[in-house]
Structures are given as C-alpha cells and as structure tokens.
Amino acid sequence: xxxxxxxxxxxxxxxxxxxxxxxxxxxxxxxxxxxxxxxxxxxxxxxxxxxxxxxxxxxxxxxxxxxxxxxxxxxxxxxxxxxxxxxxxxxxxxxxxxxxxxxxxxxxxxxxxxxxxxxxxxxxxxxxxxxxxxxxxxxxxxxxxxxxxxxxxxxxxxxxxxxxxxxxxxxxxxxxxxxxxxxxxxxxxxxxxxxxxxxxxxxxxxxxxxxxxxxxxxxxxxxxxxxxxxxxxxxxxxxxxxxxxxxxxxxxxxxxxxxxxxxxxxxxxxxxxxxxxxxxxxxxxxxxxxxxxxxxxxxxxxxxxxxxxxxxxxxxxxxxxxxxxxxxxxxxxxxxxxxxxxxxxxxxxxxxxxxxxxxxxxxxxxxxxxxxxxxxxxxxx
Numbered sequence: 001x002x003x004x005x006x007x008x009x010x011x012x013x014x015x016x017x018x019x020x021x022x023x024x025x026x027x028x029x030x031x032x033x034x035x036x037x038x039x040x041x042x043x044x045x046x047x048x049x050x051x052x053x054x055x056x057x058x059x060x061x062x063x064x065x066x067x068x069x070x071x072x073x074x075x076x077x078x079x080x081x082x083x084x085x086x087x088x089x090x091x092x093x094x095x096x097x098x099x100x101x102x103x104x105x106x107x108x109x110x111x112x113x114x115x116x117x118x119x120x121x122x123x124x125x126x127x128x129x130x131x132x133x134x135x136x137x138x139x140x141x142x143x144x145x146x147x148x149x150x151x152x153x154x155x156x157x158x159x160x161x162x163x164x165x166x167x168x169x170x171x172x173x174x175x176x177x178x179x180x181x182x183x184x185x186x187x188x189x190x191x192x193x194x195x196x197x198x199x200x201x202x203x204x205x206x207x208x209x210x211x212x213x214x215x216x217x218x219x220x221x222x223x224x225x226x227x228x229x230x231x232x233x234x235x236x237x238x239x240x241x242x243x244x245x246x247x248x249x250x251x252x253x254x255x256x257x258x259x260x261x262x263x264x265x266x267x268x269x270x271x272x273x274x275x276x277x278x279x280x281x282x283x284x285x286x287x288x289x290x291x292x293x294x295x296x297x298x299x300x301x302x303x304x305x306x307x308x309x310x311x312x313x314x315x316x317x318x319x320x321x322x323x324x325x326x327x328x329x330x331x332x333x334x335x336x337x338x339x340x341x342x343x344x345x346x347x348x349x350x351x352x353x354x355x356x357x358x359x360x361x362x363x364x365x366x367x368x369x370x371x372x373x374x375x376x377x378x379x380x381x
Contacts, residue, residue, distance in 0.1 A: 024197050027133055030124050031194035037117045038187045039342045042180070044110045046338040049231060050331050053106035054171060055087045058164060060157040066115060068108050078104065091169045114153060121149060138193060145189045152182045173232025174267055180228040180338075181221060187342060188217055188349045195353040204357030205295070205303040212291045213303075213355035216310060216348040219284050224341055226277045231338070235270040235277075236329045242322050251275060281318050288314040288348075306351040313344045 048054050058081045059065070069075040079100050082088055088095070125142055128134050134142065159179045163171035204210060230236050239245040256272045259265045265272045288311040295307035317340050324333040 024133070024199065027128055027138070028194050028197040030128070031190050031197070034117065034121055035187055035190045035194065035346070037113070037120060038183060038190065039339065041110070041113050041117055042183055042187075042342055043335065043339050044106070044113055045180070045183070046231075046335045047331070048106045048110045049176070050329075050334050051103065051106055052087075052091075052170070053103040054110075054160060055085055055163045056082055056100065056103035056107045057111070057160075058082060058085060060160070062115075062153070066112060068104075075101070085164055086167055087163065087169045090167075114156070118149060118153075121146060138197070141189065141193050145186055145193075148182065148186055148189070152179070152186065155179050155182055170234075171232065173229050173273075176232035177225050177228030180231075181225045184221055184224045184342070184345055188221070188345055191346050191349045192353045195350045196358065198354075198358055200358070202302070202354055202358040205299045205355040209291075209295050209299045209303055209307075210355045212287070212294060213307070213348075213352045216284075216288060216291065217345060217352050219280075219287060220314075220341070220345045220348050223277070223280050223284050224345065226273075226280050227338070227341065229267065229273050230277045231334075233268070233270055233273055235274040236325055236334075238270045239274055240325055240328050242325055245271065245275065245278075281321060285311075285314045285318050303351075303355055306347070306354065310344070310348050310351055313340075313347050317341060317344050 057065070057078075069078050075097060079097055082100060082103075092099075125146070129139065155175070156179055159171045159175040162168065162175050205213065241247075243249060245251050251271050256269065256275060257265050259269050266276070267273070288307075292304070292307040292311040295304040299307075317337070320333070320337050320340055324330075324337045327333050
C-alpha cells in the first residue's frame with residue numbers, strides 16, 4: 001500500500017484563513033471599523049492627556065461608570081472625590097465646578113469610547129463566529145485581540161491609579177507608554193487581520209522585501225513607545241530647538257546619564273527620553289526610505305507603491321514632530337502628532353501583511369466546515 005506524501009489536514013485546516021468564506025467582506029468591513037474606533041480612542045486619549053483630564057474620575061466602575069453625574073448632587077459628589085486627589089491639591093487647587101466638568105467630560109468620553117469599542121468588537125464577533133464566518137487563524141487572532149483589549153482596560157485603570165498616589169499630579173510615564181503601545185498593538189492586529197481577508201490573491205514580495213516590510217511595523221511600535229514616554233514625562237517641553245538640544249546635537253553624557261541607578265535614565269531623565277525619541281525617529285525614516293528604494297528595485301508594482309507610502313508618511317510624521325517641538329507642544333499639534341503615528345503604523349502594517357502574499361480564494365466543499373457554533377456542537381460532522 002502506498003502512503004500519501006501530502007500532510008494530513010483536519011477539517012478546520014483545509015480552508016486557509018485568507019480563502020473564501022461567505023461574508024468575508026462583512027468581516028473585513030467590521031475589522032476596519034474597529035480600527036477607526038481605536039484611532040478615535042487614541043485621539044480622545046491624547047486630548048485627555050494634553051488637557052490634564054485623566055485623573056478627574058477617581059474610580060473604576062466598568063458597568064455603572066457609563067452613567068455620568070445627572071444632577072447637582074451627583075456633580076458635587078464627584079467634585080469632592082477629585083478635590084481629595086494630589087493633582088487638585090498641588091496643581092488645580094481653586095478650580096471651580098465648571099472647570100472640573102470640562103476635565104470630567106474628556107475622561108468620561110474616553111472611557112465611554114472604550115466601552116463602545118468593546119461592544120462593537122464582541123457582539124459582531126459572536127455573530128460571525130456563530131455563523132461560521134471565521135477561519136481558524138482569523139478566529140485565533142480575534143480571540144487574542146479580545147484578550148488584549150480586556151488587558152488594555154486593566155492597564156488603563158492601573159495607569160490612572162498611578163496618578164492618584166501621594167505627590168503625583170499626572171500618571172506614571174511608563175504606564176502611559178504601555179497604555180498607548182497596547183492600543184497601538186490592538187490597532188496593528190486589527191489591520192493585519194483585515195488586510196489578510198482581501199478578496200483577490202496577491203503574490204508574495206521577494207524575501208528581502210518581506211523581511212524589511214515586517215520589520216517596519218515593529219520599529220514604528222518602538223517609536224510609539226518612546227513617544228509615550230515623552231508624552232507622559234512632558235519631555236517635549238524641555239528642549240524646543242532642532243536639530244540641536246540646548247546648542248548640542250548630542251547632549252553631554254553628564255546630562256543624559258545623571259541618574260542612579262543607570263537604567264532609570266531611560267525613563268526618568270527627560271533629556272535622554274527626548275533624545276532617544278529623536279534618534280529613533282531618524283532610524284525609522286532612514287529604514288523606510290531605504291526600504292522604498294529596495295522595493296522599487298526588486299519588487300516593482302504594488303509592493304513598491306506601498307513601501308513609498310510608508311516612507312512618505314514616516315517623513316511627514318517626523319516633520320510634524322519637529323513642528324510640534326518647535327511650537328512648544330500646543331494641543332492641536334501634540335494631538336495631530338499622536339494620531340498621525342497611527343496612520344504610519346496602519347500603512348506599515350498593511351504593507352507588511354500584503355508583502356507576505358494572499359493565497360487565491362477557493363470555495364469550501366464537503367467536509368470543509370468553517371469554525372462556528374455548529375461545529376463545536378458536533379452538527380458539522
């Protein structure tokens with residue numbers, strides 16, 4: 001008897017994640033809608049940070065917190081809680097109720113949008129899964145993003161709680177950077193999955209192009225992390241010249257590494273925090289431009305076009321960052337810089353996913369049962 005040389009696949013493996021599934025267009029539209037909502041969440045979060053509103057709500061009430069103060073007594077109670085915080089006593093003492101309301105609405109809106117993102121994720125996800133419209137890889141990716149989203153909510157509260165500690169007037173920079181980077185990871189995951197559900201096949205780019213294309217989103221995420229440290233520590237207000245910092249292209253070591261232990265300089269030394277953000281911006285831009293040249297020479301066509309798009313956005317983002325610095329970080333510029341970073345990440349992620357190629361679509365037949373509740377119940381056997 002002759003054995004087959006082909007690997008055995010179970011019934012969930014026979015349809016690749018990018019292959020045809022009824023309603024894949026609806027799934028793709030849902031994923032991109034979620035990506036838009038995450039960008040909005042980042043934008044509102046940035047405005048909350050820049051207006052100093054993030055500590056105005058002192059409790060974490062995932063369910064009942066959706067209801068804002070409804071009358072004068074409710075507002076007075078919330079205001080009393082805020083007046084007991086270090087931020088009020090050190091920074092905002094004497095702020096009136098109207099001023100507090102402005103702070104409160106920013107933070108409440110940010111938390112409300114987070115709840116909306118959760119509902120827009122989980123309700124359609126359950127429906128698509130029940131209908132058997134999610135392939136195994138897509139399902140695994142979505143489950144992972146769901147868990148990451150839940151973790152993000154917890155990180156958000158841990159971040160806020162750090163700013164309520166004695167002597168604090170803002171959240172801890174390290175926790176803010178983690179919160180922003182986790183949101184960016186969720187955004188990249190959504191865009192990656194959505195790009196993989198495109199209806200038309202796409203051949204992989206040459207291997208060197210694929211390698212660098214997949215490296216670029218990682219570089220952008222690191223830069224977002226460094227930007228979160230700058231934002232959280234307000235290091236962007238320290239050296240508002242470019243390309244120098246206080247007259248030097250490279251500040252002296254005694255300025256960059258004046259804290260003990262040494263590792264604390266990378267978090268708490270404002271000069272080094274800003275310098276690292278600048279240096280990594282140059283690295284991202286140089287890598288993106290070099291990759292665009294590489295793709296134009298070895299992978300003309302859509303891959304080269306996407307690579308040029310990543311380079312153009314990275315260069316524009318660096319220019320926006322420089323303008324934000326020179327203008328002493330006004331609200332509009334700081335917010336635009338944060339949101340535009342998401343545009344760079346989206347473009348880099350789409351490019352990386354498509355550089356890997358998308359297999360030709362094929363219709364499932366016979367035992368090729370998609371993963372849905374009917375399969376879990378055994379009715380698809």
